[in-house]
Amino acid sequence: MGGSLRIGIVGGGGWLGGSIAASLLDAALVQPHDLSLSYRKEQPQRFTGSFWTTDNQHLADRSDVIIMSVRPADWPPLLVDVDGKLVISVMAGVRLGQLAEHHNTKRVMRSLPNAAAEVGKSYTPWIGSADVTDQDRAIVRAIFDACGTQDEVASESDIDYLTGLSGAGPAFPALLAAAMMNDAVARGLGREIAQRAVTSVLIGAGRLLERRDEKPADTVEAFLGYRGTTAAAIEAMRAAGFDAAVADGLAAAQRKSVSMGERS
Numbered sequence: 001m002g003g004s005l006r007i008g009i010v011g012g013g014g015w016l017g018g019s020i021a022a023s024l025l026d027a028a029l030v031q032p033h034d035l036s037l038s039y040r041k042e043q044p045q046r047f048t049g050s051f052w053t054t055d056n057q058h059l060a061d062r063s064d065v066i067i068m069s070v071r072p073a074d075w076p077p078l079l080v081d082v083d084g085k086l087v088i089s090v091m092a093g094v095r096l097g098q099l100a101e102h103h104n105t106k107r108v109m110r111s112l113p114n115a116a117a118e119v120g121k122s123y124t125p126w127i128g129s130a131d132v133t134d135q136d137r138a139i140v141r142a143i144f145d146a147c148g149t150q151d152e153v154a155s156e157s158d159i160d161y162l163t164g165l166s167g168a169g170p171a172f173p174a175l176l177a178a179a180m181m182n183d184a185v186a187r188g189l190g191r192e193i194a195q196r197a198v199t200s201v202l203i204g205a206g207r208l209l210e211r212r213d214e215k216p217a218d219t220v221e222a223f224l225g226y227r228g229t230t231a232a233a234i235e236a237m238r239a240a241g242f243d244a245a246v247a248d249g250l251a252a253a254q255r256k257s258v259s260m261g262e263r264s
């Protein structure tokens with residue numbers, strides 16, 4: 001990309017904004033003095049050497065790329081004129097057209113990272129407006145590669161769908177883990193042992209899938225092929241509506257993402 005990027009993160013004091021900032025600094029994609037972050041109530045005591053402000057217009061004026069990371073409900077009153085600069089939104093629901101109009105630029109990107117950005121393991125789908133340049137695309141790729149992995153997708157409706165699928169990050173594995181733990185404890189297993197067992201299963205599953213680059217469906221088929229205890233469990237879970245429950249949940253998240261954009 002060449003040259004040092006000046007990056008501003010509106011809402012940099014929040015969970016996701018702070019995680020992105022930490023990843024960018026770790027990857028040396030931005031120098032501390034070229035990173036601006038805004039907060040509303042209390043300045044976080046982190047990223048010393050970077051520029052903290054409550055003035056979002058000032059942040060935009062001293063940055064080349066502005067990342068919008070406030071909650072969707074806090075975005076409509078956020079009046080920042082970026083005067084043609086690149087805006088990258090990580091906000092659920094807010095559309096490219098709304099971002100362009102609101103911030104006075106044709107160069108906008110809509111993305112949807114997840115909470116694993118905190119540990120450099122986010123999956124981030126993104127899409128740009130018609131006016132983004134190849135250089136803008138390279139910047140977005142570099143930013144989200146620093147936070148994990150990323151993909152450019154074909155349409156905004158893909159982002160709405162992925163808001164549920166990957167934007168939830170650890171939420172659905174945690175839902176499964178909580179259900180497993182509740183069952184284990186209800187059957188008399190100690191809470192500590194149950195938690196260690198369930199957490200180890202999740203971490204092990206993630207590492208195995210990553211290392212083998214295996215299709216999840218192949219893993220399921222392999223266990224079904226053994227015709228053992230796991231196959232019995234998978235068949236009972238499916239008979240109870242596991243796949244349909246997941247599809248219903250993802251559809252609900254997609255509807256919510258679309259409706260959030262309609263309200264903004």
Ligand SMILES: NC(=O)c1ccc[n+]([C@@H]2O[C@H](COP(=O)([O-])OP(=O)(O)OC[C@H]3O[C@@H](n4cnc5c(N)ncnc54)[C@H](OP(=O)(O)O)[C@@H]3O)[C@@H](O)[C@H]2O)c1
Pocket residue numbers: 010011012013014015016017038039040041042054056069070071072074078090091092112113114115116167168169
């Ligand atoms: N967290 C996730 O896993 C995740 C995943 C995908 C997408 N997102 C998106 O990321 C965005 C941020 O989420 P989050 O989880 O990081 O929320 P968060 O922790 O509440 O962070 C939002 C931050 O924005 C600050 N803020 C609000 N209005 C501001 C303003 N006018 N000027 C400066 N700062 C302002 C808030 O400050 P105060 O606390 O002082 O009000 C808060 O620190 C959301 O739009 C969400 O849809 C989050």
